[in-house]
Amino acid sequence: MFSPVEWMIALRYMRARRAEGFISVIAGFSLMGIALGVATLIIVLSVMNGFRMELLDRILGLNGHIAIISSTGTLSDYDPLAERVRLVDGVLSVTPLVEGQVLATNGARASGAMVRGLTPEALAARSSLAGNIQVGSLSDFVGDDAVVMGSRLARTLGIRIGDKVTLVSPRGTVTAFGTVPRMQSYRVVATFEIGMFELDSSFIFMPLPAAQQYFRLGDTVNQLEVFVENPDDFQRQRRSIAGVIQANHRVFDWQQANGSFFNALQVERNVMFLILTLIILVAAFNIISSLIMLVKDKGSAIAILRTVGASRGMVMRVFFIVGASIGVVGTIAGGLLGLVFSKNIEVIRRWLESLTGTDLFAAEIYFLSQLPAEVDLGEVVMVVCMALGLSVLATLYPSWRASRLDPVEALRNE
Numbered sequence: 001m002f003s004p005v006e007w008m009i010a011l012r013y014m015r016a017r018r019a020e021g022f023i024s025v026i027a028g029f030s031l032m033g034i035a036l037g038v039a040t041l042i043i044v045l046s047v048m049n050g051f052r053m054e055l056l057d058r059i060l061g062l063n064g065h066i067a068i069i070s071s072t073g074t075l076s077d078y079d080p081l082a083e084r085v086r087l088v089d090g091v092l093s094v095t096p097l098v099e100g101q102v103l104a105t106n107g108a109r110a111s112g113a114m115v116r117g118l119t120p121e122a123l124a125a126r127s128s129l130a131g132n133i134q135v136g137s138l139s140d141f142v143g144d145d146a147v148v149m150g151s152r153l154a155r156t157l158g159i160r161i162g163d164k165v166t167l168v169s170p171r172g173t174v175t176a177f178g179t180v181p182r183m184q185s186y187r188v189v190a191t192f193e194i195g196m197f198e199l200d201s202s203f204i205f206m207p208l209p210a211a212q213q214y215f216r217l218g219d220t221v222n223q224l225e226v227f228v229e230n231p232d233d234f235q236r237q238r239r240s241i242a243g244v245i246q247a248n249h250r251v252f253d254w255q256q257a258n259g260s261f262f263n264a265l266q267v268e269r270n271v272m273f274l275i276l277t278l279i280i281l282v283a284a285f286n287i288i289s290s291l292i293m294l295v296k297d298k299g300s301a302i303a304i305l306r307t308v309g310a311s312r313g314m315v316m317r318v319f320f321i322v323g324a325s326i327g328v329v330g331t332i333a334g335g336l337l338g339l340v341f342s343k344n345i346e347v348i349r350r351w352l353e354s355l356t357g358t359d360l361f362a363a364e365i366y367f368l369s370q371l372p373a374e375v376d377l378g379e380v381v382m383v384v385c386m387a388l389g390l391s392v393l394a395t396l397y398p399s400w401r402a403s404r405l406d407p408v409e410a411l412r413n414e
Contacts, residue, residue: 006314009305010321027290031330033283038334038387039341041276045379046342048269050372052262056231058196060254062128062203064095064225065234067252068245074220081245082224088240090229095122096221098211103168104149104204106157113153115167115204117211123148129192129205136161136190144210147186150200151193159188167204169215184214280387283330284394291323291398295405302405316403320395327391335384342373 068075068085075081075096082094098117103110120141124130130138134151141148147165159165169182186206193200212218228237234253242251255262295302302315341348349371 003314006317006321010318010325027287027326030283030286030290031326031333033286034280034327034330034387034391035334035337037276037279037283038331038383039338040279041273041383042335042338042375042380043341043345043373044272044276045269045383046338046373046375047345047371048265048272049374049376049379052265053374054372055196055265056262058128058194058199059258060231062126062194062199063254063257064097065228065231065254066226066238066241067257068224068226068241069222069250069252071248071250074217074222075224075249076220078221078224081249084244085224085226085241088237088244090234090237091241092227092229093122093125095119095225095227096208097223097225098208098215098217099222100211100215101170102204103170104153104157105166105168106159106163109157111153111156111202113149113167113202113204115206115211115214117206117208117215119208123205128194132192132194134191134193136188138190140189141205142207144207144213145185145187146189146207146210148190148192148205149188150203151191152197152201153204154188154191156201161188161190163188165204167214171215182214186210277386280390284327284390287323287326287391287394288398290326291319291395292401294322295319295398295402298402299405302402306405312403315405316399319399319402323395323398324392327388327394331384331387331391334387335380338383339375339380342375345373346371 068081078096082096085091085094095118098115100115102113102115104113120138123141124138133148136148138148140146149159149165154160157165164185165188166183166185171182206214208221212220226237226241228234231254238251238253245251305315306312
């Protein structure tokens with residue numbers, strides 16, 4: 001497509017002489033702009049993908065994909081209902097659950113917490129929790145006084161394994177002297193750290209019978225948690241479950257519970273994509289300006305080429321090679337930089353924190369204890385193709401203008 005002569009002339013034009021230093025500087029900034037734009041776009045998309053995947057894994061690893069609740073607040077005859085739901089195609093497990101908010105205290109320290117009561121077998125089956133036990137053992141999660149709590153909550157309350165935590169229910173006991181707060185102490189047998197601040201700092205698990213007794217529920221539960229094979233495609237199971245439950249029961253899925261959060265994350269991702277694309281677009285305009293200046297500076301050289309037999313197409317291809325080379329080199333450099341940065345972003349974050357002495361990724365704000373990044377090769381290819389496309393489009397007008405240059409006018413102006 002391009003002859004060796006065209007490549008030789010284009011490479012000669014790219015090696016700027018001292019008089020053309022300013023043009024070379026503009027071309028260099030264009031190359032760096034495209035490289036930084038591509039790298040930043042890949043890094044941001046990878047981090048946003050990592051955020052979504054990490055949050056989804058942690059939230060859905062600890063919470064059910066579908067919840068069955070009653071309009072009365074409790075499910076009394078839940079065992080037969082759980083059996084019917086387990087028979088639905090695509091359902092992996094159904095767990096009876098008691099859930100309630102409490103105030104956890106230890107001496108003068110206090111913190112709000114969410115108590116969840118479930119069987120030891122159901123707790124051990126949740127790999128995201130069972131695989132992240134920091135201290136203690138789930139084998140001690142038996143009896144009426146054993147609880148497992150998040151490690152951050154334990155640190156907030158100053159609790160170690162074997163210590164007692166006092167739970168205060170907002171629903172007190174009515175007596176002849178008024179309402180008395182319901183208080184009971186439990187022994188902490190293990191702590192977990194999933195890596196999500198909200199869960200590690202507020203969740204307490206206790207055996208199902210102990211939770212039923214504490215919340216005065218008798219033989220009832222608050223809800224049934226359902227785990228399905230594919231949490232991203234649960235609508236079929238939801239419709240089937242709705243057909244086997246009673247009229248006073250409702251089905252509540254994870255998208256309804258966390259939909260606003262993940263939608264906000266997607267909107268932020270799209271906005272960041274548009275904003276960072278402007279960096280590449282500005283760099284493409286720089287390519288246009290540098291090529292136009294190069295064409296003007298090389299007017300006499302273009303005229304000589306035309307007089308010795310060079311066609312308009314040849315001149316156009318020469319300047320197309322010059323401009324496209326800037327875009328291709330910048331895109332490749334930016335793509336490699338973005339991939340390397342994304343793969344080592346947690347190491348880079350820790351190095352920057354040790355260098356500056358500041359917390360760049362506070363778990364209290366960003367929900368996660370470490371910075372995630374998940375590279376999507378499809379998105380990387382899309383970013384690279386977009387950068388190459390903009391670079392190619394940016395070279396068309398200056399190249400066409402060079403090919404339309406009149407040799408007589410160019411030499412007369414010299």
